[in-house]
Amino acid sequence: MENNEELKAAETEVSETVEEVKAEETVEAADEKPAKGRKGRGRKQKIETTEEKPQSEWTETVVQISRVTKVVKGGKKLSFRAIVIVGNKKGQVGIGCAKASEVIIAIQKAIADGRKNVITVPIFKKTIPHPVKAKSGAGAVMLKPASEGTGIIAGGAVRSVLELAGIENIFGKSQGSKSPLNNAYATLNALKALTPFSDVAKKRGLTIAEILN
Numbered sequence: 001m002e003n004n005e006e007l008k009a010a011e012t013e014v015s016e017t018v019e020e021v022k023a024e025e026t027v028e029a030a031d032e033k034p035a036k037g038r039k040g041r042g043r044k045q046k047i048e049t050t051e052e053k054p055q056s057e058w059t060e061t062v063v064q065i066s067r068v069t070k071v072v073k074g075g076k077k078l079s080f081r082a083i084v085i086v087g088n089k090k091g092q093v094g095i096g097c098a099k100a101s102e103v104i105i106a107i108q109k110a111i112a113d114g115r116k117n118v119i120t121v122p123i124f125k126k127t128i129p130h131p132v133k134a135k136s137g138a139g140a141v142m143l144k145p146a147s148e149g150t151g152i153i154a155g156g157a158v159r160s161v162l163e164l165a166g167i168e169n170i171f172g173k174s175q176g177s178k179s180p181l182n183n184a185y186a187t188l189n190a191l192k193a194l195t196p197f198s199d200v201a202k203k204r205g206l207t208i209a210e211i212l213n
Contacts, residue, residue, distance in 0.1 A: 057088045060111050061160045064180045065103060082106035083181055085157070086114035087164025093191070094118035095161070095184050119188065122196035126168040129197055134190035139182025143190050144171040157184040165191060 063083040070077045080103050087093035096114025100106035122129060127145040134141055141158055146169040152162050154172030157180040162170055174183050197208045 058086055059164055061085045061164060062107060063157050063160055063184060068099060080106045082110040084110035084114050085160045085164050086111060089164060089166040091121045091123050091166050092118050093121060093161055093165040095188055119192055121165045121191045122194050123166060127170055128194055132190045132193050134186050134193055136185035136189055137182045138177035139179060139186040140176035141183060141186040141190050142173045142175055146170050156180060158187045161187040
């Protein structure tokens with residue numbers, strides 16, 4: 001009986017020491033390893049850097065989006081035509097016109113077309129050097145210089161072209177068709193026909209101050 005009791009007491013002591021060793025191992029493991037559910041947090045965090053994209057100096061204005069229907073052998077084919085004016089408001093402006101099956105694609109193609117056909121406008125004291133008239137198809141436009149503080153006295157596509165060209169004071173009048181495309185191209189032709197004072201001074205053999213006086 002005594003031997004049995006001694007065996008039982010030894011077994012209980014061994015089991016208690018084993019449990020204590022296991023508890024110590026779990027505590028040490030908890031100190032070394034990160035807690036569950038926090039993997040990738042705290043120690044290894046991804047730092048996201050947001051870089052600011054440089055803003056383009058070019059500005060686009062959509063003048064008109066029209067729906068075009070073409071009759072083909074199988075029926076009717078629907079597409080969209082976009083007219084976009086592109087300019088940097090520093091003397092450069094262009095007009096783009098393109099067609100596509102979707103509106104967004106048509107606008108993107110028109111912007112690319114407008115940047116290919118950019119012209120340089122001679123600006124003198126935030127207005128144009130002299131009055132000018134021009135035509136494009138059935139559209140006709142007349143432009144006149146204006147004094148400081150007048151603003152852009154024009155409407156429709158004519159106003160959009162003058163704004164993106166960087167002209168701040170001017171009188172504009174559409175004298176022909178009301179088509180936005182014809183008026184835009186007529187305005188562009190008028191701006192192309194402008195002659196800067198420097199070119200006139202060279203031809204006459206004078207200075208710009210003598211011409212202005």
